[in-house]
Amino acid sequence: SNISKMTIVIHNGTHTTIAGFSNRDLPQVVCPSSYLQRNDGTFLFGYNEMMLAEEGAVYTILDDQGVPYNWDALAAQWRWILEDQLQANPEEQALVVTVAPDISETARTQYLKLALETLKVPVFQMVLEPLAVALSLGRNTALVVDIGAAKSTVTPIVDGSVLKSAVTRSRFAGNFLDFQVNELVSAKRDASESSTVSSLDVWRDSASWIKDFKAYMLQVSPSKLQELEAMNLDVMGMNYIRNFLYKKRQTLSFTQKECCQVAEYLFQPHLASSHYPPGEGLTEIVGTAVKKAGASSSMGSSTSTNVVSPEQIHNTLLTNIVITGSTSLLPGLEQRVVNELRYQFPQYKLSSFANPLVLDRKLQSWHGGVTMANLPSWDLGEWTSRNSYKQESANGSSTK
Amino acid sequence: MAPFRQESYFVVYPGSQRTLVQFGIREETFHLPQLEIPTEVYQKDGKFFSKNYDGDCQVVKPIKDGKIQDLNALLFFLKLIYRSILAEKSGGGARSDVFETELANIPMLLISSVHWTQSQLERITQFVFEQLQINNFMFLPSPLATSYALGSLQNCIVIDIHASGTEVVPIMDYVQLTHLMTNINVGGNSINEDLAKLLPQWDADRIEDLKRSPIFEVLSEDAKQSSAFDFQEGVDEGALDVAALVTSDRDTRELLEERERKKAQDQVGNAQRETNTFTDRSGQQVVIGKQRFQGCDVLIGKISTAVGLAASQIDDFHKLRAMWENVMIVGGTSSIPGFKEALLHRLCVDHLVQEPQEEKQKREQELMSQAANKRKTKFSSSFVNAIDYVQIPSVIKIAKYPEYFPEWKRHGFSEVPFLGAQIVTKQVFGHSNESFYVTRDKYEKKGPSAIWDVTF
Secondary structure, eight states: OOOOSOOEEEESSEEEEEEEEETTSSOEEEEEEEEOOOTSOOEESHHHHHHHSSSSSEEEEEEEEOOSSOOOHHHHHHHHHIISSSSOOOOOOOOOEEEEOOOOHHHHHHHIIIIIIIIIOSSEEEEHHHHHHHHTTTOOOOEEEEEEEOOEEEEEEEETEGGGOOEEEEEHHHHHHHHHHHHHHHTTTTTTSSSOOOOHHHHHHHHHHHHHHHHHHHOOOSSSSHHHHHHOOOOOOOOOOOEETTTTEEEEEEEHHHHHHHHHHHGGGGGGGGOOOTSHHHHHHHHHHHHHHHHHHHHHHSSSSSSOOHHHHHHHTSSSSEEEGGGGGGHHHHHHHHHHHHHHHHTTTEEEEEEESHHHHHHHHHHHHHHTOOSSSSSGSSEEEEHHHHHHHHHHHHHH | OOOOOGOOOOOOOOOOOEEEESSSOOOSSOOOEEEEESSOOEEETTTSSSSSHHHOEEOOEEEEEESSSSSHHHHHHHHHHHHHHHHHHHTTTOOOGGGGTTSOOOOEEEEOOTTTHHHHHHHHHHHHTTTTTSEEEEEEHHHHHHHHHHHOOSSSSEEEOOOOOOOEEEEEEEEOOOGOOOOSSSTTTTHHHHHHHHOSSSSSHHHHHHHTTTOOOOOHHHHHHHSSOSSSSOTTTTTTHHHHHHOOOOOOHHHHHHHHHHHHTTTTGGGSSEEEEHHHHHOOOOEOOOOGGOOOHHHHHHHHHHHHHHTTTTOOHHHHHHHHTTEEEESSGSSSSSHHHHHHHHHHHHHHHHHHOOHHHHHHHHHHHHHHHSSSSSSOOOOOOOOOOSSOOHHHHHHHOOSHHHHHHHOOOHHHHHHHHHEEEEEHHTTSSSSSSSSSHHHHHGGGGGGOOOOO
8 A cells, every 4th residue: 555666676697686776776785696605504695795704615596597496595695685785674665576587387486485475575576587678678579688697598578578488598608608717727727726626616716717717808709710710711810819817826828719719619519518419509599589489479379360470570589689698798799699690590680789888787687677666557567465465375275 | 946055055974983064165165074073962761962961871873884873863963963053053043134045045965874774865864854944955975975075086996994894885987886895894993903912001092092193104015124123024124135126127226226325314204213102192102112003904904805805896897997096095094194005005915917926037037048048248138028917907096185175185085075075065056957966846746765866
C-alpha cells in the first residue's frame, strides 16, 4: 500500500555481483560473486575483504549457467548486501534481481522462497537479465550477446519476449581465458615458482595479474588467425613485443601473436585443446541462436495472424546485436563478431551496439535491472508480493 | 529562482572530532571556516542538550570515523548550529530586518561522508526542510569536495585519514565511485599506539602532544640517510652507494659534490638533531629523541595497500593513469610534516610498474661486459634503456595543492574539503540553474528522496 517506490536491485553475475538502490545512478556495492569461507566456517564477502584475508577457501555461488546452486551462500550474500552494506531492512524493501533468460521453474521457486520467505521482502521481482539489458537500451527486439566469466550467452528477444528455446550458451568466456593466460604465462615464468594450489590463491591470481594480463595484453584479430597467416597479411604487427611485469618480480615478453592466439581460443576453442569440440566458438553460437530463433518463430506463429518468416526474424535480430559482459571489452572483439557474422549471413544487413564506456558496460546488467525496477507503474513489472506468496503457498499446501 | 546572496551561503562540514561552519562566503577569496566546533552534544534521559547543565549528562559524539553513530544527536547538533547562527545574525531576534535580507533565503551545503547511508541522507534532508525550514539544500560528498578544492580534478584518488579508519575513494570523470572505495580500520590513532610502544612510560596525552608538535615528522629516505640516527641496520653510512651512482643518470662528480655539501650543512634541521624539545599541554618542555620520527610506518604501509586495492578495480586505463597522477590526502594526520611525501614514496615502492632491481642489474652487467669486449678504451654509454611495460602506473604523484588561496596555504590543507565546498557553493548557488540542489518545490513534490535527483 504505502511502500516507498525505492527499490534495491541485485545483479548476480557469474563473476561479479552488483547491487544498489534503483534511484541512484551508480550502484553502492560491487563485489565478487564468490565468497571466502574461513577455517572457522564463517563467510566473508567483498573484494577487499577477500584480497586481505589470511586464510580460508573460496567458493562460488552460481553455476556455469548463471543459476545459483549454493542457496545458503546466496542468502548470506544478499543479507550482507542489504543489511551490512546498504543498511536497509529487507522486510521494508522492494527487491529486484536479474536472472538467467531461460531460468528453470525449480530455480524460480527457490528465488521466491529466498526473497519472500527467508528474507521476508514485501515485494519481489525477477527480471530476465538480457531482456532488461535490451529494454534499458530502448530496444524491445535484440540479439543480446553476453560474454561473461563462466559463460557466453546469446539471447534472441523479439517484441519484448525472450525466445527461450533459441538461447545458446558456451563455457568459452572469461574464466576459460583465465586458464589459457595462466598456461601461457606458466611456460615463461621462473620454473622455480611453485604452482598455486589453494582456491584463495587461484582466486587472487585471477583477480590480480591474470585480470591485468587480459586487459592489457590480449587482443582479438579481425578474422581467423590462420587465415591472416595464410594470406601473409600482418595487419596486427604479429612480431611486435610487449612487456608484462609479472607479480612485480619478473619481466615477461610476449609477441602480439601470442596475445592474439589466446583471445583466438574464444572463437576457436578447439585450437586450445582437441578436447574442446569445434562449433562452440563465440560467433558460431551467435549464428546458432539466430537460426534457432528463425525456426522457432515459423513454428510458433503458424496460428498467429501476423505471420513472421524466419528471414524477417534473422533480419530483425542481426540489425539489433547488443554486445555486453565484461569479457566483451577485449579490444577488437565486437568487430570480429560482426566480421564473422557477415560471412555466415551474407544476405543480411548487420548492426551492432556495444557500450563504449568501460564502466557502463561493466554495470550494464545492473542498469537493466534498475530500468525494470523504475517502470512508471508497479503493474508493468511482474512483482510478487509477500502476502500473495503466503496465500498461494497456503493454498498450495491445503490442496495437497 | 534568482541567485542567492553570497552572505547567506551556509556551509557545514561535520567531522568526527570537529565541525567546520561558515555562514556567508566573501566576494574575493576563500577564507578559513569561521567556526570550529567540537562535534558533540550532551544527553540525559533520552534528551539532547547543548551543555552539560546538571553535570550528569552523557557526552555523545554523533560521528565516528565518518560514520554516523547517532543520527538524532547529529540532527540536534545541526539544529544547534543553525539556531545559534540565526540568533547571532539577528542579534538574538532584536534586528528583525535581517530576516528580510541575509536570513531571508539561506541555501545550505552539507559536506557528507561516503559512509552515510541512503536512509540517513534522506532523514537529514527531511530534517533540513521540515525542522530547520531551509528551502534550498544540497549534500557534497567529501571526496568530491576535495577534488573541487584542487581545481576540479577529473580523475583522482582521495585518501581520507580519520582517527581509527581510512577510506580511499576513486573519482572518475568527476564521478565519485563509492562502490569501489576501500576502507581500512586504521587511522591516525595507530601512530599513537605505535608511539606508546616506543615510549611506554608516557601517557596518552603526552603522546598526542608529541604527535601534534612541529618536531614530530616523517623523514624521507634521503633525510633518514643523512640523519644522526641509524634507521637501517647494517648500512654503513660512510660507504658510497655505488649502485646509486651507476643507475642514476647524473654525473658522478656532481653526486659526490652534493654528498659533501649535504654533510657540511647539517646541524640546524630537526632531522639532524639527536634530541629536540616540544611543549606539552601542561606547558612542560619535553625532550625527545629518535621517537619523534617514528610511528607512521605501519599506517603508511596499510594505506598504500588500500590505495592499490582501490586502483586495481579501475578498468579504464586512460583514466586510471590520470588517477595515479592525482593522489590526494586529507585528514589531520596528513598535516604531519613529511607524511605525504613518505606515503608517496611508499606508493611508488609498492605499486609503480618498474623493472625489478635484479633484472636491471643483470642487464647492466651484460651490457657492460659487451661494451668492454668491444672497446677496451672508452667507457661509453653504459646505461641500459628503460623497459616499457603495458601496465599502469608508471608515474605516481600527489596532486598539486592550490597556491592561490593564501589563507588556506598558511593553514595547511588537511581540511581541504571545506575549501572545495566553498568553491562549489559559488558555482551552484550563484547560478540560476537549480539542478544541483533540492528546492522547497522539489521537496514538496517528492519528499526526502528528491535528494537523489540532484546529486552534484
